[in-house]
Amino acid sequence: xxxxxxxxxxxxxxxxxxxxxxxxxxxxxxxxxxxxxxxxxxxxxxxxxxxxxxxxxxxxxxxxxxxxxxxxxxxxxxxxxxxxxxxxxxxxxxxxxxxxxxxxxxxxxxxxxxxxxxxxxxxxxxxxxxxxxxxxxxxxxxxxxxxxxxxxxxxxxxxxxxxxxxxxxxxxxxxxxxxxxxxxxxxxxxxxxxxxxxxxxxxxxxxxxxxxxxxxxxxxxxxxxxxxxxxxxxxxxxxxxxxxxxxxxxxxxxxxxxxxxxxxxxxxxxxxxxxxxxxxxxxxxxxxxxxxxxxxxxxxxxxxxxxxxxxxxxxxxxxxxxxxxxxxxxxxxxxxxxxxxxxxxxxxxxxxxxxxxxxxxxxxxxxxxxxxxxxxxxxxxxxxxxxxxxxxxxxxxxxxxxxxxxxxxxxxxxxxxxxxxxxxxxxxxxxxxxxxxxxxxxxxxxxxxxxxxxxxxxxxxxxxxxxxxxxxxxxxxxxxxxxxxxxxxxxxxxxxxxxxxxxxxxxxxxxxxxxxxxxxxxxxxxxxxxxxxxxxxxxxxxxxxxxxxxxxxxxxxxxxxxxxxxxxxxxxxxxxxxxxxxxxxxxxxxxxxxxxxxxxxxxxxxxxxxxxxxxxxxxxxxxxxxxxxxxxxxxxxxxxxxxxxxxxxxxxxxxxxxxxxxxxxxxxxxxxxxxxxxxxxxxxxxxxx
Numbered sequence: 001x002x003x004x005x006x007x008x009x010x011x012x013x014x015x016x017x018x019x020x021x022x023x024x025x026x027x028x029x030x031x032x033x034x035x036x037x038x039x040x041x042x043x044x045x046x047x048x049x050x051x052x053x054x055x056x057x058x059x060x061x062x063x064x065x066x067x068x069x070x071x072x073x074x075x076x077x078x079x080x081x082x083x084x085x086x087x088x089x090x091x092x093x094x095x096x097x098x099x100x101x102x103x104x105x106x107x108x109x110x111x112x113x114x115x116x117x118x119x120x121x122x123x124x125x126x127x128x129x130x131x132x133x134x135x136x137x138x139x140x141x142x143x144x145x146x147x148x149x150x151x152x153x154x155x156x157x158x159x160x161x162x163x164x165x166x167x168x169x170x171x172x173x174x175x176x177x178x179x180x181x182x183x184x185x186x187x188x189x190x191x192x193x194x195x196x197x198x199x200x201x202x203x204x205x206x207x208x209x210x211x212x213x214x215x216x217x218x219x220x221x222x223x224x225x226x227x228x229x230x231x232x233x234x235x236x237x238x239x240x241x242x243x244x245x246x247x248x249x250x251x252x253x254x255x256x257x258x259x260x261x262x263x264x265x266x267x268x269x270x271x272x273x274x275x276x277x278x279x280x281x282x283x284x285x286x287x288x289x290x291x292x293x294x295x296x297x298x299x300x301x302x303x304x305x306x307x308x309x310x311x312x313x314x315x316x317x318x319x320x321x322x323x324x325x326x327x328x329x330x331x332x333x334x335x336x337x338x339x340x341x342x343x344x345x346x347x348x349x350x351x352x353x354x355x356x357x358x359x360x361x362x363x364x365x366x367x368x369x370x371x372x373x374x375x376x377x378x379x380x381x382x383x384x385x386x387x388x389x390x391x392x393x394x395x396x397x398x399x400x401x402x403x404x405x406x407x408x409x410x411x412x413x414x415x416x417x418x419x420x421x422x423x424x425x426x427x428x429x430x431x432x433x434x435x436x437x438x439x440x441x442x443x444x445x446x447x448x449x450x451x452x453x454x455x456x457x458x459x460x461x462x463x464x465x466x467x468x469x470x471x472x473x474x475x476x477x478x479x480x481x482x483x484x485x486x487x488x489x490x491x492x493x494x495x496x497x498x499x500x501x502x503x504x505x506x507x508x509x510x511x512x513x514x515x516x517x518x519x520x521x522x523x524x525x526x527x528x529x530x531x532x533x534x535x536x537x538x539x540x541x542x543x544x545x546x547x548x549x550x551x552x553x554x555x556x557x558x559x560x561x562x563x564x565x566x567x568x569x570x571x572x573x574x575x576x577x578x579x580x581x582x583x584x585x586x587x588x589x590x591x592x593x594x595x596x597x598x599x600x601x602x603x604x605x606x607x608x609x610x611x612x613x614x615x616x617x618x619x620x621x622x623x624x625x626x627x628x629x630x631x632x633x634x635x636x637x638x639x640x641x642x643x644x645x646x647x648x649x650x651x652x653x654x655x656x657x658x659x660x661x662x663x664x665x666x667x668x669x670x671x672x673x674x675x676x677x678x679x680x681x682x683x684x685x686x687x688x689x
Contacts, residue, residue: 136189153180179191191215239325248383263375266372267351271403372395373395374406376409431484441454442454453510458473483519494534497510526566542571549576575632579600622648631651637655638657641655
């Protein structure tokens with residue numbers, strides 16, 4: 001069937017060798033016998049004819065007596081020759097009968113053997129296929145002859161077979177192989193193939209005799225045994241052995257990659273024993289199966305459950321989550337590559353919500369709950385058993401605190417995760433209820449102390465008080481809440497800018513600048529979103545400044561250049577915020593279409609106390625000016641800092657020295673007061689979201 005070979009001498013190969021040997025001996029003996037018969041016949045004929053010639057017929061009586069003796073001798077020779085010829089003919093007939101018997105035996109074996117036997121020529125054409133091919137694979141003789149010997153072989157296995165064929169033809173030795181072949185119904189079978197090389201009289205290797213055996217059932221049985229050894233018999237899900245192995249793999253991975261985080265959830269059903277004793281073990285087993293399905297639905301869509309009940313999925317548990325049944329009503333979940341500790345608590349809460357829904361078991365409605373313990377992977381764990389043990393301890397702590405609870409083994413981490421979850425919930429609620437406010441801080445020109453703009457900052461007005469951006473912006477960005485939040489704030493700031501354009505006209509007109517977070521910067525349609533808001537509020541693109549931190553700009557310089565190019569094409573101004581705190585340099589920034597840099601307040605606050613910080617500020621200002629960029633100093637809080645910035649040639653500054661961030665009414669009052677002092681002054685509005 002295929003070009004594959006074996007170095008082992010099978011019975012078929014020995015039979016074939018004997019068959020060839022006998023055929024060669026028979027052929028050689030026949031040629032010798034016929035040659036000998038012709039030679040003897042010619043010799044006798046010549047002798048008899050010569051005795052009858054006239055010159056050999058004298059009249060003496062002795063001659064005729066001698067002739068009689070010669071005739072008798074020749075007759076004896078002819079008789080002996082005839083006897084010998086008959087004997088040789090009998091031997092040849094016996095050999096032919098043996099060969100015919102062997103041929104019939106080979107035919108009976110090939111036509112009745114369960115194994116598939118084929119003869120393949122050097123070009124891969126099928127010379128012979130036993131009837132077993134049709135029984136095992138469903139192909140008729142005509143179908144097999146019309147295709148090549150490897151057409152039905154699985155594409156992934158063909159190169160291996162062709163390589164083995166080439167090797168065997170060169171060396172005369174083959175190898176035993178297993179490969180997949182397509183049944184006529186489209187399914188795949190696994191064959192074990194043993195082949196022999198047929199040598200021609202010259203010793204060359206051309207044809208092959210191939211014996212294929214269908215081992216699909218055996219392989220399935222082997223796989224099933226391996227599966228059963230690592231899976232729960234009731235639910236067909238990974239057992240403790242397989243689960244611990246995967247947890248150990250995660251521990252090893254976390255030791256090599258410190259940023260890799262994972263967690264183990266230990267789940268125990270509350271009061272399951274009472275239910276099992278009341279309705280019986282059969283109903284209890286049915287409930288466990290349904291619980292497994294609920295757990296499957298409770299995990300994230302990208303996760304793969306080890307209790308999914310499907311062997312195919314169970315064999316591929318290398319993704320983010322794995323579930324196992326350790327025994328009884330105890331389940332464990334492995335959450336891999338989580339971003340934050342709150343992710344594990346979120347999954348645990350989702351599990352508890354799903355398990356709280358009623359089950360239908362034996363025509364009865366059953367309501368149950370689960371207690372869950374969580375342990376996070378850490379370098380202190382040497383073995384997976386320790387991590388599972390701590391998760392179990394946390395589960396028992398949850399049971400002691402009233403059941404249907406979720407507890408983290410590390411209490412400090414538990415509090416941190418819970419605070420993070422509460423913050424996420426409160427942020428979403430605050431966005432819906434409109435609790436976010438915009439505060440403005442003026443930016444002053446150091447040349448004439450005129451107001452050149454405002455920096456706009458987000459503030460969260462909670463019932464308990466005002467929350468600064470540093471406490472919620474990072475979480476809002478990670479969770480995606482920042483996207484609708486910043487769109488709403490940009491829209492409000494643009495509306496305020498339009499009012500200021502009307503109340504405080506100037507040349508050039510007021511501009512607004514927005515700080516872009518990493519989540520926003522990753523959006524493909526960032527420029528389009530800003531263009532839509534500008535059109536909606538009636539603000540020209542040149543009145544908008546867009547600020548990004550240097551870390552965002554330098555994380556992927558090629559992508560940043562593309563995004564900044566789109567924004568610049570829109571017509572907005574671009575600035576680098578918090579300059580000096582990242583890993584970029586002004587020389588690298590010259591490849592970006594940047595109009596200004598803002599020096600971080602960490603350098604400004606030390607400028608009058610630390611000569612090194614002062615020199616850094618001076619160098620930044622000089623280099624920025626050489627590259628055609630303007631400079632804004634953040635966090636100015638004293639007259640000495642203001643004086644030194646003027647000496648360095650810095651154009652603009654902002655900070656508590658001028659004004660604290662305030663609401664729009666206070667900002668209006670500040671603008672009026674400054675306009676009264678400098679009625680011809682121009683202004684620039686900056687907004688940081």
